[in-house]
Amino acid sequence: MEADAVHVRATDDVQPARRNERVMSLQSVRTAPHSARATRLPVRAMLLPRKYRPTFAALAAFYRETRTLGTPTPEHIARLDAWEADVHRVWDGATLYHPVLSPLAARHLPREPLLALLAAQRERQRTPWYETYTDLIAFCARASNPLGRLTLAILGYTDDERITYSDAISTAVQLTAFWRDIARDYTRGRIYVPQEDLHLFGISDDDLAGAVARRHANTNIRAMVAFEIERALELLHHGAPLVTMLRGRARLDCALMISDARAMLAAIVRQGYDPFVARPQLSRTARASTLFSAVRSISEETLHSR
8 A cells, every 4th residue: 555545544433534524635644744853743653553654644734734823813813713613523523524633533532632732822823922931831731742642642651650751851842942943933023931031141122132133142142041951951851761661663753852852952052052143953964863862862761761
């Protein structure tokens, strides 16, 4: 069977799609597994056993189609409303088939993580900044952690210990993205650095605007970035035991996710804690190094767990 056919095939207990039903295009589901890294899923669907691929393809498609709806335009508000209504219809059994949501419901996954992801986009529409680190972590709990929880559920893990570790990793990955994109987010009217941290390091809005204009952060900004990077690294360290609590290829993928985040944070450090100079990137060499680091971390975590 061709790979694309596997990606879009419904599970056995779901009826075929009806042409006249309003659903996302099948092409989005076909291409979703290939862009799983961009969606921050902890695993890559193409590396998993075939039985998991349709479900992960659907999850990646859902995230990819909804993660860009965070601007307060009438179109984005309407699309979020439509997605939320579709989730309830599918889980309540009122919709015969939805190519994105039905494969998730067929696995008996909870609807709450999907609704949390939609709620995070609504929050982005109305909240351009956060007062405290606690507030920011609460946003990550809606914007990122549900992906990890759904991934665990798809793989058959529902225990609190794994979920706690997964939440730590998911939050750290989201924070890593924020610290990488401080400059770009600022130009788009968003500041994810908590206001209390800006005040702690004596950073004003003029300082941030100047850093963007000069493509160079002052000493206070760089000290703040170093502070935030340490927080993200602590979360990655806290979540690392999850690696040895997974089986098969999922273990390697989880280790890769942690290694990728650490490598991105290291790239910011190499720029002198200054993401305003240029948007940090990982070279092919760096990505190859993260694979080596992931394999090594699996060995180390396995030894520590014995």
